[in-house]
Amino acid sequence: MILTVACAGAFALGVYAVLVRREIIGILAGAELMLGAAAVQLLVAGSGEFAAGASSFGLILLVVAAAEAVVGLALIVTAYRRAKRSRIEEFGEVSG
Amino acid sequence: MSAHDLAVASAAALVLAGAAGTALARSATRLVLSLGAFLLGVALCFLALGSPLLAAAQVFVYIGGVLVLVLFALMVVGRGDGESPRVESRHDPGAALVALGLFVVLAIVTPKRPSGIAPPEMVSPLAVADVLLGSGIVAFELAGVLLLAALLAVLVIVKSGGER
Structure with missing residues (x-):
């Protein structure tokens, strides 16, 4: 019970961070909050009969979150090196 | 408690x-x-x-x-x-x-x-391995492909950032 409420709170705080942060790194941290909360909730829902399956799926979720974080950080560092900008509203255009 | x-x-x-x-x-x-x-x-x-x-x-x-x-x-x-x-x-x-x-x-x-x-x-890790290499083999392989794609994406992003 307490874990579910904590996960819901962490997920909501992640959504809030994504909505209000101006720096890209803050938005990425918000996404990490959402993924972490989802992983814990997955284990809460799967505890008992489906514990091994939930742990396996949690491990795959961990891989997805790590890949997202690494690509996001590479984008942040590259964008800053190119344009010396790190705020989300300063990126009005996207070029290939 | x-x-x-x-x-x-x-x-x-x-x-x-x-x-x-x-x-x-x-x-x-x-x-x-x-x-x-x-x-x-x-x-x-x-x-x-x-x-x-x-x-x-x-x-x-x-x-x-x-x-x-x-x-x-x-x-x-x-x-x-x-x-x-x-x-x-x-x-x-x-x-x-x-x-x-x-x-x-x-x-x-x-x-x-x-x-x-x-x-x-x-x-136990053995039970997780049983699931991953059994019924979850497709998801396991897809996770590996995703990691490889992320690695290549980072290389491309960093390389294109350094060309300017």
Whole structure:
């Protein structure tokens, strides 16, 4: 019970961070909050009969979150090196 | 209240405190420290829910890897004048309302594990391997492809960034 409420709170705080942060790194941290909360909730829902399956799926979720974080950080560092900008509203255009 | 319930409550408190710090901190250093506390709380939750493999992976991959990468990115993006970079926010009642509504909905609809029951049995890495290499083989292979794609994407992004 307490874990579910904590996960819901962490997920909501992640959504809030994504909505209000101006720096890209803050938005990425918000996404990490959402993924972490989802992983814990997955284990809460799967505890008992489906514990091994939930742990396996949690491990795959961990891989997805790590890949997202690494690509996001590479984008942040590259964008800053190119344009010396790190705020989300300063990126009005996207070029290939 | 049993020792297991106490451990679960401590892990939940760490998760919530870390998440609040990550969402609301104004200094980048505090943001990273709060994110570290959140990730540690998540690892403790995994342990309390009977998954030591996931807890170990969380500590090694996130606290030992991703958090260091975030620190590295902050050092690159920082102003270099010795002060901790600011992480600005545009606090908005609408965003707070959306987050609050989401919290209420999630707290109501998501499945719960009642407190006071016996702690779950530990899931052995062998059982996880059985699932991953059995019925979950497609997801396991896709995760490997995703990691390879992420590695290639980072190489392309960094290379294209250095050409200007």
